[in-house]
Amino acid sequence: xxxxxxxxxxxxxxxxxxxxxxxxxxxxxxxxxxxxxxxxxxxxxxxxxxxxxxxxxxxxxxxxxxxxxxxxxxxxxxxxxxxxxxxxxxxxxxxxxxxxxxxxxxxxxxxxxxxxxxxxxxxxxxxxxxxxxxxxxxxxxxxxxxxx
Amino acid sequence: xxxxxxxxxxxxxxxxxxxxxxxxxxxxxxxxxxxxxxxxxxxxxxxxxxxxxxxxxxxxxxxxxxxxxxxxxxxxxxxxxxxxxxxxxxxxxxxxxxxxxxxxxxxxxxxxxxxxxxxxxxxxxxxxxxxxxxxxxxxxxxxxxxxxxxxxxxxxxxxxxxxxxxxxxxxxxxxxx
Numbered sequence: 001x002x003x004x005x006x007x008x009x010x011x012x013x014x015x016x017x018x019x020x021x022x023x024x025x026x027x028x029x030x031x032x033x034x035x036x037x038x039x040x041x042x043x044x045x046x047x048x049x050x051x052x053x054x055x056x057x058x059x060x061x062x063x064x065x066x067x068x069x070x071x072x073x074x075x076x077x078x079x080x081x082x083x084x085x086x087x088x089x090x091x092x093x094x095x096x097x098x099x100x101x102x103x104x105x106x107x108x109x110x111x112x113x114x115x116x117x118x119x120x121x122x123x124x125x126x127x128x129x130x131x132x133x134x135x136x137x138x139x140x141x142x143x144x145x146x147x148x
Numbered sequence: 149x150x151x152x153x154x155x156x157x158x159x160x161x162x163x164x165x166x167x168x169x170x171x172x173x174x175x176x177x178x179x180x181x182x183x184x185x186x187x188x189x190x191x192x193x194x195x196x197x198x199x200x201x202x203x204x205x206x207x208x209x210x211x212x213x214x215x216x217x218x219x220x221x222x223x224x225x226x227x228x229x230x231x232x233x234x235x236x237x238x239x240x241x242x243x244x245x246x247x248x249x250x251x252x253x254x255x256x257x258x259x260x261x262x263x264x265x266x267x268x269x270x271x272x273x274x275x276x277x278x279x280x281x282x283x284x285x286x287x288x289x290x291x292x293x294x295x296x297x298x299x300x301x302x303x304x305x306x307x308x309x310x311x312x313x314x315x316x317x318x319x320x321x322x323x324x325x
Binding site for chain 1: 166169170173174176177180181183184187188189190191192193194195196197198219221225281282283284285286287288289290291292294295298299300301307316319320322
């Protein structure tokens with residue numbers, strides 16, 4: 001019987017190809033799924049869920065996103081204010097619309113309110129927008145995929 | 149002059165330095181893992197609410213009276229009582245998280261009022277619901293009520309729409325009464 005001679009001088013080299021393959025696949029996976037729309041969300045707001053809250057087929061043409069936290073703070077454009085204090089922001093938005101040759105009818109106010117926020121506060125927020133001629137609203141909810 | 153003798157031969161392999169590449173690749177991987185956040189899908193319920201009440205015109209034959217859904221809250225903001233056109237709907241059932249779990253209660257009443265006729269010019273198309281909520285009511289219950297009157301998901305995962313015109317009644321005072 002022939003016995004293979006062991007060569008002690010050789011360096012053990014692992015095959016790196018499968019590992020690199022997997023790593024690149026993982027990178028591709030995370031790159032594809034990375035979410036750059038953080039600006040439209042706010043960590044303080046936990047949306048209520050609804051089975052009918054399906055993502056819109058077409059994006060809203062001129063959205064104005066208002067976040068309403070549990071303690072009735074409005075977060076708009078990264079700044080916190082009270083419900084009564086959003087007037088200047090809305091006037092600014094109205095001016096932007098006018099510059100673009102549009103009216104408040106073309107804009108939609110997207111309200112992202114916390115699930116345990118008082119409904120009265122949401123209504124106050126809607127009223128503040130109405131006073132600045134905004135009348136199209138979208139109440140945002142999280143899609144509930146759990147049950148029907 | 150002494151010329152250097154070339155020692156290259158066809159059998160020599162060029163060895164790539166893998167270490168820097170793997171370093172970078174792992175850094176990229178860690179970056180993407182750290183910034184990865186699973187975001188659930190979001191959707192909107194559209195409501196149109198002009199400040200001034202619309203002028204009263206000649207009533208349309210198909211125009212149905214606005215259905216008024218009253219949502220009353222207890223001291224903690226939880227839904228305590230619900231009524232449709234002053235008729236109390238009960239029993240309301242909730243899960244451990246406080247979510248209202250029997251929207252069929254309201255949906256069934258809505259379907260009974262607007263019928264099953266769909267399409268242009270139908271009662272369903274013109275039907276309107278007005279939500280009259282206590283000030284302190286948790287907003288999640290409003291979305292639950294809007295969901296119940298807006299439609300439901302059918303057996304084949306298609307959304308069957310009911311009332312599309314939804315509006316809020318004027319806000320109630322802070323005390324909730």
